[in-house]
Amino acid sequence: MLKTRKIMGRNKPKFYNKRFFQHVLFWLFYVLFFGSIYGKYGNDYKWYMFESLCMLPFVMIATYTTIYVLLPFYLKKRNLILTVFLLVGLIASVTLGERIFLRRINQLPINSETLFGVTFLYLMLETNFMVAIAFTIKFGKKWKLQQQEKFEIEKQNLQAEMNLLKAQLHPHFLFNTMNNLYALSLEESAKTSEGIAKISDLLRSVLYECNEVEIELEKEIRLIENYIDLQQMRYGNRLKLTFDVRRPIHNFKIAPMLLFTFVENCFKHGSSNDPGNPYIHIKISTNEDEMLFVAENSKSQAVKMNGIKNEGIGLKNAQKRLDIIYGERHKLEITDTQNKFEAFLLIHK
DSSP states (O other): OOOHHHHHHHHHHHHHHHHHHHHHHHHHHHHHHHHHHHHHHHTTHHHHHHHHHHHHHHHHHHHIIIIIHHHHHHHHHHHHHHHHHHHHHHHHHHHHHHHHHHHHHTTOOOOOHHHHEEEEEEHHHHHHHHHHHHHHHHHHHHHHHHHHHHHHHHHHHHHHHHHHHHHHHHHHHHHHHHHHHHHHHHHHHHHHHHHHHHHHHHHHHHHHHHHSSEEEEEHHHHHHHHHHHHHHHHHHHEEEEEEEEEEEOOEEEEEEHHHHHHHHHHHHHHGGOOSSOOOOEEEEEEEESSSEEEEEEEOOOOHHHHHSSSSHHHHHHHHHHHHTTTGGGGGEEEOOOSSEEEEEEEEOO
């Protein structure tokens, strides 16, 4: 408890000293600005500087009442007519007080005829000018604070959604991988043990290398290559597959398992449903500013006749991740026809 008080004691004075200094500068500007204007007009700088100094408490009352009472009142009640009425009443009362005080220090008579006139309007404009400046500064600070709070809330919501999508991603990947292993074991293939080793490498990559927000594109490519090797054990020569990586990769980074999801989709919703001669074509290329990824797979006759959409949870997940992480920095085009499914993805740095 003592430690907490000590910290608060250190931080608070610095904050309040800064605010106090800003307020002093603000009111110093008022005295010098209007004292100089009236002094030049009346050819008596000392007297008008003194007058501005005498008017200072009245203008401060109008200003602080506006920004600390009327502005919060309006933001809470949202009653513009009542707020304007109170503001006009406040400015008029303060200006009247200024006018009476000026007549007093100048030892001039006070009556209704002398109080209201051109000088009264000048004083009202002077007070309004300072209130308007202070109001603009205060309102601008409140707006900036609201924008920051809004940004933080959006950021937290995006992070929560990203965490949810990641939580869905790993079980989805594990489920599909175990299905591949099951398919190999059913065939009593001698490659089952090799397939287990490949799956072990895949799981290791997912668990230990894919926990960052972004990973090197080379790591994503190695993950895809291991997955393709595993699938080719299952399909053999029946699957026509091309995997074209245009190196160098230009030190490009990408969200983990993003491209992998599209590749997995090609196998799960394309070649696995095609008993004929399925094909999959995958291309990855980069330059200094962007990365291009294209994945295309054939569709079986059964899919064509039944009109089955070639997408699953993984693909929807990938689309959401793209929107959250890259926003307008990406372009995704999905072509889903009777004969093929193609994903065209362009990501800018």
